[in-house]
Amino acid sequence: MADRRATGSLERAVLERLWLAPEGATPGEVRRALDEDLAYTTVMTILRRLWQKGLVDRELRGRAYAYTAKTSEADLAATGMHAVFTAASDRRAALSRFVDGLSKRDEQALRKILDKTDG
Amino acid sequence: MKLSLLLPLALVLAAAGGLGLVQHRLRPRIAAWALTGVAVAGAAAATSVLLTMAFAFVHGVPWFGHRMLWCVHLTSTAGVATWALGAVTTGWSVMAVVRVRRRRSAYRALRAAGAQGPEVEIVAKGAPTAFSLPGRPGRIVVSESMLACLPRAEQAVLFAHELSHLSHRHDRFIHAADLASDVFPLLAPLASRVRYATERWADEDAAEAVGDRAIAARAVARAALAQNDAGPRLGLGLAGLGVLQRVEALMAGPPSGRIPAATLVATATSAIVVAASSTLQLHHLAMVAQHVCRMS
Numbered sequence: 001m002a003d004r005r006a007t008g009s010l011e012r013a014v015l016e017r018l019w020l021a022p023e024g025a026t027p028g029e030v031r032r033a034l035d036e037d038l039a040y041t042t043v044m045t046i047l048r049r050l051w052q053k054g055l056v057d058r059e060l061r062g063r064a065y066a067y068t069a070k071t072s073e074a075d076l077a078a079t080g081m082h083a084v085f086t087a088a089s090d091r092r093a094a095l096s097r098f099v100d101g102l103s104k105r106d107e108q109a110l111r112k113i114l115d116k117t118d119g
Numbered sequence: 120m121k122l123s124l125l126l127p128l129a130l131v132l133a134a135a136g137g138l139g140l141v142q143h144r145l146r147p148r149i150a151a152w153a154l155t156g157v158a159v160a161g162a163a164a165a166t167s168v169l170l171t172m173a174f175a176f177v178h179g180v181p182w183f184g185h186r187m188l189w190c191v192h193l194t195s196t197a198g199v200a201t202w203a204l205g206a207v208t209t210g211w212s213v214m215a216v217v218r219v220r221r222r223r224s225a226y227r228a229l230r231a232a233g234a235q236g237p238e239v240e241i242v243a244k245g246a247p248t249a250f251s252l253p254g255r256p257g258r259i260v261v262s263e264s265m266l267a268c269l270p271r272a273e274q275a276v277l278f279a280h281e282l283s284h285l286s287h288r289h290d291r292f293i294h295a296a297d298l299a300s301d302v303f304p305l306l307a308p309l310a311s312r313v314r315y316a317t318e319r320w321a322d323e324d325a326a327e328a329v330g331d332r333a334i335a336a337r338a339v340a341r342a343a344l345a346q347n348d349a350g351p352r353l354g355l356g357l358a359g360l361g362v363l364q365r366v367e368a369l370m371a372g373p374p375s376g377r378i379p380a381a382t383l384v385a386t387a388t389s390a391i392v393v394a395a396s397s398t399l400q401l402h403h404l405a406m407v408a409q410h411v412c413r414m415s
Binding site (some may be wrong): 097108109 | 252265318333342343347369370
């Protein structure tokens with residue numbers, strides 16, 4: 001479990017490097033840019049996994065692949081949010097929404113209130 | 120079954136009903152504390168009933184030779200009744216354990232989501248929505264489409280409301296009441312009331328932050344309609360504890376400066392109930408201890 005989370009945050013760190021390199025980066029370049037001291041094969045594995053997930057593109061550059069990010073940060077956030085939403089609606093978890101759902105009658109009453117006060 | 124066994128539970132349920140009647144006249148902060156306190160006391164009382172039932176069952180099973188003499192004072196069964204008691208006890212315990220575990224893992228997941236990422240996140244895609252994720256430091260998530268629906272002053276209401284949830288740790292109130300209702304499902308209405316009380320609490324804080332109750336009321340109304348237009352969804356709470364009541368409460372004017380009688384009564388009642396039910400449970404525990412000591 002801890003292992004999986006660690007991999008997830010590494011993937012995230014690698015993606016962040018790729019966002020900063022719009023022209024693409026090879027595993028070696030990504031490895032040098034990362035703060036953490038990682039083996040070349042680790043970085044290569046993470047990049048390949050990202051590619052398999054469809055999050056990055058790659059093209060052969062010399063003898064190595066150069067990787068470019070396909071998704072932006074906002075896209076990734078939206079995916080994460082989607083998971084949170086699903087969990088929340090499944091389990092009624094302790095999530096505080098600003099506003100909850102409305103019944104038909106409440107909806108009409110609220111429209112009336114807004115019409116009156118906005119005028 | 121002796122009345123004294125069920126008395127704590129009966130007290131709690133009576134207090135819950137009473138609090139429900141006066142909730143709209145209480146300050147949200149006090150309502151949240153009182154309701155959560157009563158819910159937790161209810162869960163404790165229910166657990167003690169469950170334990171006594173389990174002991175009574177063990178006592179009633181012939182090959183245990185009636186070792187649990189102390190609980191004959193509270194409940195005694197024989198024959199078929201013993202096995203019925205065993206079935207109910209087992210079913211209740213399994214249900215409680217499963218529900219509590221599920222709730223806790225959902226809460227952990229939510230807190231994990233709140234612990235990572237920016238403290239305020241504006242999501243570019245999706246329908247109008249806004250919510251906060253508990254944890255440290257916690258996280259406020261708002262969609263661009265929601266912000267687009269609200270004038271600037273009302274956006275401030277939204278953020279102040281969610282900040283209030285995070286800084287007063289409202290998730291803990293809600294989680295405690297939810298867990299209580301997982302142990303004893305009759306407490307579920309109490310959990311909805313706690314949820315509503317925290318929403319009202321955050322609304323009052325937001326109104327104070329922007330210094331205008333009417334703007335706060337309009338923000339809540341407009342956000343609810345925007346969310347509803349994008350895809351109607353049923354509310355989670357009880358009828359009469361929804362967005363409309365929150366808007367009306369904001370428009371009705373600030374809570375008065377002096378402490379209303381209802382608050383005093385509610386606080387006193389909750390305190391008495393919590394004290395009374397824990398005393399009775401201590402009494403039961405003392406009986407267990409006494410009996411165990413005599414046996415050894």
